[in-house]
Amino acid sequence: MGVVQQVASELGLSSSATEADIAAYCVRKIGAWLDGRPRVQSIAEVQKIVCDRLHLAIVEVRTGADLNRLVSQYTHAGEWVFGYLPADLNDGTYATTYQIKQPQNHSQFGHWVAVIDSRNEEKAARRHFSKWHEIAHLLTMPAERERPYQPEGPDLRALERLMDAVAAQIGFYPPLFDPLLEQRVQGDRELTLGGIERLRVDFCQDASYQATALAAVERASLPCVYLEAAPDPARRTLRTCQVTASVPAWTNGLRISRDTPVPSSSVAALVWNTPAEPGIPAHEVRTEQLSAWRHVDGGTLPRMDARVEARCVRTSWHGCVQALITPTRLRDEWLASLPAVPTPNLPTQAGPVPDPW
Numbered sequence: 001m002g003v004v005q006q007v008a009s010e011l012g013l014s015s016s017a018t019e020a021d022i023a024a025y026c027v028r029k030i031g032a033w034l035d036g037r038p039r040v041q042s043i044a045e046v047q048k049i050v051c052d053r054l055h056l057a058i059v060e061v062r063t064g065a066d067l068n069r070l071v072s073q074y075t076h077a078g079e080w081v082f083g084y085l086p087a088d089l090n091d092g093t094y095a096t097t098y099q100i101k102q103p104q105n106h107s108q109f110g111h112w113v114a115v116i117d118s119r120n121e122e123k124a125a126r127r128h129f130s131k132w133h134e135i136a137h138l139l140t141m142p143a144e145r146e147r148p149y150q151p152e153g154p155d156l157r158a159l160e161r162l163m164d165a166v167a168a169q170i171g172f173y174p175p176l177f178d179p180l181l182e183q184r185v186q187g188d189r190e191l192t193l194g195g196i197e198r199l200r201v202d203f204c205q206d207a208s209y210q211a212t213a214l215a216a217v218e219r220a221s222l223p224c225v226y227l228e229a230a231p232d233p234a235r236r237t238l239r240t241c242q243v244t245a246s247v248p249a250w251t252n253g254l255r256i257s258r259d260t261p262v263p264s265s266s267v268a269a270l271v272w273n274t275p276a277e278p279g280i281p282a283h284e285v286r287t288e289q290l291s292a293w294r295h296v297d298g299g300t301l302p303r304m305d306a307r308v309e310a311r312c313v314r315t316s317w318h319g320c321v322q323a324l325i326t327p328t329r330l331r332d333e334w335l336a337s338l339p340a341v342p343t344p345n346l347p348t349q350a351g352p353v354p355d356p357w
């Protein structure tokens with residue numbers, strides 16, 4: 001039995017359940033916990049209620065001294081497993097959750113403690129997603145289990161991917177995020193890289209730009225594609241490393257897989273090759289013909305013009321191009337389907353693009 005089927009069967013879902021079905025189950029579970037609390041308006045409030053229900057404490061460590069204090073506090077209280085924390089939070093691990101053995105002795109600890117590692121910029125940028133990933137492990141644990149399902153080898157990687165898929169939904173809890181998204185997209189009459197940043201600030205400043213962009217584009221009513229591309233030195237090309245398309249883009253054939261080469265004629269390649277000015281990321285918008293994009297199997301994207309907005313992002317740990325592709329004809333059709341009056345009181349698109357991360 002595969003990992004998704006295993007988790008689905010433990011939750012009482014159909015044996016044909018997908019990652020999306022398990023994520024939807026978790027959204028419903030949170031919805032039931034929030035039922036009767038109409039005033040909940042922020043993801044921080046949702047997190048508090050969910051953590052209370054799960055008896056989960058979330059602790060963020062920002063420095064080595066934070067980590068040492070935490071280890072000392074819990075091991076002195078007899079929770080010896082915290083002695084493994086410095087080793088468990090290795091380079092590739094963003095967070096980990098421990099079970100408190102004697103919660104009756106230390107009621108302030110809860111039954112579970114999720115430790116979020118924010119000791120470097122890369123991990124800190126993911127802290128919102130890491131919290132919801134750890135919550136996902138507990139949300140998908142049936143009551144009869146004493147600890148979350150933890151397989152080994154390839155199954156563990158599959159489980160981690162499943163938890164990421166759940167976190168991408170519950171961390172951008174649809175009843176809160178989706179109306180904000182549609183207000184932004186319909187108010188601006190488009191989606192832009194700057195619009196995604198404003199959405200991130202409005203929804204949750206701890207969320208990363210990338211996680212917000214993926215959630216926004218995947219759920220947008222506007223036909224558009226978001227991608228990130230990074231250089232592949234061996235093949236001397238920029239290749240896509242993150243891609244998501246909104247449902248209307250996907251159904252219109254705008255399907256770009258990972259590892260697709262970025263055409264050298266695209267503005268996405270142009271911004272990557274533009275010499276950087278200190279503090280100002282290269283940023284351009286152009287209209288392009290999408291059939292220049294060639295899949296690895298030799299096929300091309302549909303023949304249509306699109307607005308392509310791209311900018312270059314360089315952080316201490318990463319360099320990539322972020323791009324938003326919006327086909328002109330599909331956007332016109334989408335605009336024609338909108339109510340005549342735009343949503344009021346939203347700032348315009350003018351002004352510099354904020355910090356990309």
Ligand SMILES: [Zn+2]
Nearest residue numbers: 133137160163
């Ligand atoms: Zn995990």
